[in-house]
Amino acid sequence: MDRKTEEVVGRKVVLAAKDAGFTATVLLAPIGEARKTLESAEKLASQLVRQGADRKSFLIAVGGGVTSDLAGFVAANLFRGIEWGVVPTTLLAMADASIGGKTAVNLGEGKNLFGAFHFPRFVVSDVQMLRTLPLREWRSGMGEVLKTAMLSGASMYRSLTNTTPSKLQRGSAELSELVGQCARFKQKLVRRDPLEGGERKLLNLGHTFGHALETSAGPRKLRHGEAVGLGLLCALEMSVEQELCRPQYALEVRDFLARNGMKTEFPGTLPSKRALEKLLLRDKKAAHGRLDLVLPVKPGTCLLVQGVDANEVATSMRQYLASTS
Numbered sequence: 445m446d447r448k449t450e451e452v453v454g455r456k457v458v459l460a461a462k463d464a465g466f467t468a469t470v471l472l473a474p475i476g477e478a479r480k481t482l483e484s485a486e487k488l489a490s491q492l493v494r495q496g497a498d499r500k501s502f503l504i505a506v507g508g509g510v511t512s513d514l515a516g517f518v519a520a521n522l523f524r525g526i527e528w529g530v531v532p533t534t535l536l537a538m539a540d541a542s543i544g545g546k547t548a549v550n551l552g553e554g555k556n557l558f559g560a561f562h563f564p565r566f567v568v569s570d571v572q573m574l575r576t577l578p579l580r581e582w583r584s585g586m587g588e589v590l591k592t593a594m595l596s597g598a599s600m601y602r603s604l605t606n607t608t609p610s611k612l613q614r615g616s617a618e619l620s621e622l623v624g625q626c627a628r629f630k631q632k633l634v635r636r637d638p639l640e641g642g643e644r645k646l647l648n649l650g651h652t653f654g655h656a657l658e659t660s661a662g663p664r665k666l667r668h669g670e671a672v673g674l675g676l677l678c679a680l681e682m683s684v685e686q687e688l689c690r691p692q693y694a695l696e697v698r699d700f701l702a703r704n705g706m707k708t709e710f711p712g713t714l715p716s717k718r719a720l721e722k723l724l725l726r727d728k729k730a731a732h733g734r735l736d737l738v739l740p741v742k743p744g745t746c747l748l749v750q751g752v753d754a755n756e757v758a759t760s761m762r763q764y765l766a767s768t769s
C-alpha cells in the first residue's frame with residue numbers, strides 16, 4: 445500500500461489478516477505513476493526477502509492501480525511467483541486495474557512495457573473506501589465505468605446514465621452495484637480470452653484515441669480515465685460519421701460526461717495532425733500506419749475494425765476536437 449492508502453484503510457486490512465491468523469507486515473509502496481518502475485519493484489522485493497518472506501508468503505496489494513500493478517509484478521517474479529490478492533482503493537482500480545491479471549512496471553520508453561500475466565487469488569472492493577478519494581481520481585475511474593457500461597449492454601448503460609451524479613459519487617449502493625458489474629464484465633471477457641487474442645480487445649474501447657490525448661496533454665491536465673472519456677467521444681463521432689451509430693448515442697454520452705464534471709473538450713492546445721498520427725501509431729496494436737479500432741454501435745454492441753488508416757483517424761479526431769473547443 446502507499447502512504448495515502450495506509451492512512452485510509454491500512455490498519456483495517458492488517459487487523460483482518462491478523463484476525464484470520466496470519467502474521468502481517470506492511471510495506472509502503474511509492475506514490476505515483478513515475479515510480480511504477482523496475483527499481484521500485486526491486487526495492488519492494490528486497491524488503492520482502494529481508495522481512496522473511498518465502499514461497500508460501502501471500503502478498504496483498506492495497507491501493508490504486510499503480511500499487512496493484514507494481515505489487516502484482518513483484519508477486520509474479522519473487523521466488524518465480526507467489527500468490528497475491530488485491531484490495532483496490534480507487535474507482536479505477538475497482539472497475540478495471542485490479543481485474544484481469546495484468547501486472548507491469550513502466551520503462552523509460554513507455555508505460556506498462558515490462559510485465560507479466562499473474563492472476564490474483566482475490567479482489568475485494570468496498571466503495572466506502574472511495575469516500576476519501578479526490579474528485580479528479582473519481583472522475584478518472586468513472587471514464588472506465590462508462591466504457592464498461594457501453595460494452596456491457598443496455599441494462600448497465602441505462603442504470604449508469606440514469607443515476608444522479610451525487611449518488612454516483614460517494615459510496616452509494618448504486619455505485620457499489622456498478623463497480624460489481626464492471627468487475628464481473630471484465631472478469632467474464634478475461635476468462636474467455638485471458639491473453640488478449642480476440643474478445644478482450646473490446647476493452648480497448650476509447651483507449652487508442654484516449655492514450656494519444658493523454659500523452660499529448662500530460663497527466664496533470666488529463667488523468668487516464670478522463671482521457672478515456674474523451675476517447676469514447678472520438679470513437680462515437682467516428683461511428684456517427686460512418687453511420688454505425690445514431691447521433692443520439694454520442695449526444696447522450698457527452699451529456700453524461702458533462703453532468704458528472706468530466707472533460708468533454710481537450711484541455712490546452714490541440715496537437716497537430718502529424719503529432720496526433722504519431723501518437724496514435726504508438727498503440728501496441730498499430731502496424732504499418734494502420735490501427736485497430738473499437739467502434740460503438742449501441743450499448744452492448746461494438747465493432748472491432750482492423751487496419752484503419754492512422755492518417756484518416758487523426759484528421760477526423762482533430763476536426764471533431766477542434767469543433768468542441
Ligand SMILES: NC(=O)c1ccc[n+]([C@@H]2O[C@H](COP(=O)([O-])OP(=O)(O)OC[C@H]3O[C@@H](n4cnc5c(N)ncnc54)[C@H](O)[C@@H]3O)[C@@H](O)[C@H]2O)c1
Pocket residue numbers: 446448449452475476477480507508509510511513533534535536537540541542543544545546547548555556573574575576577578581584668
Ligand atoms: N493492470 C491493468 O489491467 C490496468 C488497467 C488499467 C489501469 N492500470 C494502471 O493503473 C494505474 C492507475 O491507477 P489509479 O488511477 O488507481 O492511480 P493511483 O494508484 O496512482 O491512485 C491515484 C491516487 O489516489 C490515491 N488514493 C488511492 N486510494 C485512495 C483513497 N481511498 N482515498 C484517497 N486517496 C487514495 C493514491 O495514493 C494516488 O495518489 C496506471 O498505472 C495504469 O497503468 C492497470
Ligand SMILES: [Zn+2]
Pocket residue numbers: 540588651668672
Ligand atoms: Zn484504461
